Amino acid sequence: MTPLEFASALMAYCAATRGSVTSWGRTPLHNAQVGGVADSAHLIWTGADVVYDTTSLSDVQIRSALAARLGLMLIAESDHDHMQPTRSKET
Numbered sequence: 001m002t003p004l005e006f007a008s009a010l011m012a013y014c015a016a017t018r019g020s021v022t023s024w025g026r027t028p029l030h031n032a033q034v035g036g037v038a039d040s041a042h043l044i045w046t047g048a049d050v051v052y053d054t055t056s057l058s059d060v061q062i063r064s065a066l067a068a069r070l071g072l073m074l075i076a077e078s079d080h081d082h083m084q085p086t087r088s089k090e091t
Contacts, residue, residue, distance in 0.1 A: 001085035003045040023049040041084040
């Protein structure tokens, strides 16, 4: 998924869930300052953190299923959801 395809999928996801993006693209310095992993998708603009207006979507399985339909992988963190393109399990 290109960064532009990711942006389109992310906008559709946020529109459907009343979500807001709190972090998207990052420089290596900023990524390190916020504790991001060295190979973070944020560094190539295919990673974003999302928070929600309401708690009506408290079920992570529902949010994950919606994300998957848009080609996104949702990683639930303590205070936000991290979104990035779904990746194959290649090593």
